[in-house]
Amino acid sequence: MDIKAIKKEAEKDIDSAKNLKELDDIFKKYLGKKGEITRILRSLKDLSEKQKKETGMLANKIKKELEINIKEKKYVLQSSDWLASKFQDIFDITVPSKKLLVGHLHPITIVRRKVEEIFQQMGFSVVEGPEVETEWYNFDALNIPKDHPARDAWDTLWLKPESQKLLLRTHTSPVQIRYMEKNQPPLRIIAPDRVFRHEATDASHDVQFYQLEGLMIGKDISAANFVAVIQEFFQRFFNKEIKIRLRPSFFPFTEPSFEMDINCVNCQGKGCSVCKQTGWLETLGAGMVHPEVFKACGYNPKFWQGFAFGVGLDRLAMMKYKINDIRLFYSSDLRFLEQF
């Protein structure tokens, strides 16, 4: 019989096998010691070289195919019981996933951790200080004089009784002052924490928010160093190429002072509603630490210089998650918090 005809017949037999015994017989019939395929393979020696090669290849190929067919059929026959019952059931994979309970960290915690991680990798320590502050730490030591319009930039919540002159810190700069009083340069710190302002609330302002302030002091820490460190931070924070630009600004505690914009993370700087078509987002205030601040902390400004910066953590979180209202952070609305 023609080898291809044998193959066809064998396939038909395998297909119609009803149990393992029948399948075993089919195996013997074709692939057993005296099986038909085996016989053909054995008879090869009588053929010419050319025929030997052609027929041999074909027979071996068919042998392998039949072996696989038999294996598959064997698996089907062995499983027939549960196959019959389960595989015929209708199973709908589009039924919605089961909702599992998990906990959630606050988005500001998540952003704060990310920020801390990036700065720690660059050698910055994370420091903290009290929320209730004195005028000295919040203003005087930062070269913000009493009875001066410069103070108006920080609308302050004061505590009763007025005579104590205690306030809720308006920035985390006092943390830096406290740290400098106790530590000698060179130093690298960040202070991410809660601050307060006496300010009317709207989608981008609230009476409390989180500020990240940073400070690096050394013998020759320059504005160019600031640009490099802060650009590195933003690129790691947003996981993409970020362009930054510095503009002149004024803070009593830095000289020179900068306002820093980053290219809009929403439109990549092309111009959109988020950046008011400018392509830039005003993000951060910074500058070179003012000599008066060094003096207030007991450092000699002749020997030390460095940069300081401040940025809202809420604002970073809003950019990262495209949140449009700062008040959501303090609403404790679980429908909001469960998204993080």
Added chain:
Amino acid sequence: MIFSYNWLQLFFDKKLPKPEKLAEVLTMHSFEVESLSRKGKDLVLDIDITPNRASDCFSHLGIAREIAAILKYKFKTPAFVKTTAGKKNFIKIEVKDKNACPRYTARVIADVKVGDSPKWIKERLEICGLQPINNVVDIANYVMLELGQPLHAFDFDKLEGKKIIVRFAKKEEKITTLDNQKFDLNNNILVIADSKKPLAIAGIKGGKKAEIDKNTKTIVLESAIFDLRIIRRASRLLNLKTDASWRFEHGLDPNLTEQAINRAAALIQEMTGGKPVQGLNDFYPKKVFPKKIKLDLDYVEKLLGTKIPQKEIIRILKSLNFQCRENSSRWVMLEVPTFRLDISIPEDLIEEIGRIYGYEKIKPIMPLSSLIPPKKNENIFWQDFIKNILKELCFTEVYNYSFISEKDTEIFLNSTRTVLVEIENPMSVEQKYLRPTLLINLLKNIKNNIKNYEEMKLFEIGKQYKKDSRMGVDEKAILSVVIIKKDKRELFYELKGIIDLLLNKLGISDIWYDEYKVSFEDVKLWHPKKCAEIKIRGEKIGFLGEISPNILDALNIKKDVCAFEIDFERLEKLCSEESEYQPISLFPAAVRDLAVLVPKKVKVADVLNQINISGGALVRDVDLFDMYEGKELPEDKKNLAFHIVYQAKDKTLSSKEIDEVHNRIIKNLEKNPIWEVRK
């Protein structure tokens, strides 16, 4: 401040760049231009002048000077009075306090015809947001917008005694201002007076008494400098802010008064036909001269981190009117124009150089620094550790406001009111006090979310604030947890389990819950029976309990709520990362059950103790799996059912050995005559 594009153009012969381009260069080199809008034939730039530059840039002249420096344009100054009439000056000036008024310049102009201003003056005032009044007043305002110096004009014929006195107001003196407001004055407020009465609140607003009207013939022009703190104080006391007070309280150049008064005189002469009288009244006892600053050129490079050629540095400073007195290859000696009140140290000059040169030219350079690893912040480390554990336990973290309202204090607190820290100037009644406990806002979170969620597990780590006689305010970091469930049974014990688990993960094992007996300061919050103190090695670190039904009623919460608070700072000191692996016994464990019927008032802990003591080392674990009170049982009794796990470390226990221990436990339990082991 609002600036007119056309007005700025008047300072230059060369055409200014297009408004958008001008706005951009100003933003990048001087001040942020917040908006740009068309108004008639003119364009309006709203420029956010930083407070340090108020002294020279609250004026078109100041912005023109900036433009000249940035764009390298040549810049012209406006015309000043030259001719004066034959009459001699006939006004006397008397300044009582030279510190309050370091300079007072006055000029008399006769034969003035008061009327409307020419159209171009009116237009410019309107563009900059000022109402035209009459030509004399308008010119005073015009010069203020042009040069930055506020001016005031009095009707000479209305002055009593032909005299101007600068003095502090007397007690119970009053003034009616030009806009008919009446103010009570006091001796903190500086006034301009004639020999009898105040004519103006110095540096803030003019009075009705010597107002310029259409019959005015002779005027006295005032151009003065007042102490900025005195003006600021008066402006606050009277709650009166004006264009003038705003400029004075930021400080002005004393050398500007003369320039400004002569400019105004020239315009009045031209517009009203007035004749400036010979001589200028000038009280200026202590003339201000330019400061000198030595600038080290290496320091410029070291601070900015970029090299700017010396030639460029000198060009920039000269373009901003700094005079270069001497220079070498290493340093420059500079004279600061007196209108730059903001410049006093070399760093100020470096800012000028940097911004005009262009901050965009500063290229990023990573700092070179020794490899000092950052310090570990234990506080943040343990906070994060705890947050992670609670998150694993399906809790959601919230951040609440640090404030509570008056109403909150009524609902939640009673005796604690005395420790409340009150805000002097709260933004709203909702934020009148600092929170004395985190629980108030957490319970409100439950109330606010309950329409969307039946079950909630919330936590917050934050500060609570209490009055403290020593430090003023004691702020303390607290971990606070609340939980509400559909199935309210065993809520208390679930939370207790959470505390055990949390503390165990923090390496703390010696936990004890003490019944809470004496009156607690926050007792109004807690259920009087279902609450306990959390202790570690005998030290109280927190409180656990069900929230009082009264409070839940007030919040309209229909289910039970359990909560705990732990003093984070105390907890942190007890935490430890050290933990040691316990070898797993190679020998099998056997479980025997045991049920005891005891009076309801008996504590489970007492029974457990007895089991553990009696069982000894072979009892590896005792687990209360059921606690039952009900109909089938005698009244006042409860049934406690335990799994007892027996295991030895060194051998397989035979059933005989187990029986021995188990029976010993039963025997010991039954020594108590009212405890009944159910076999």
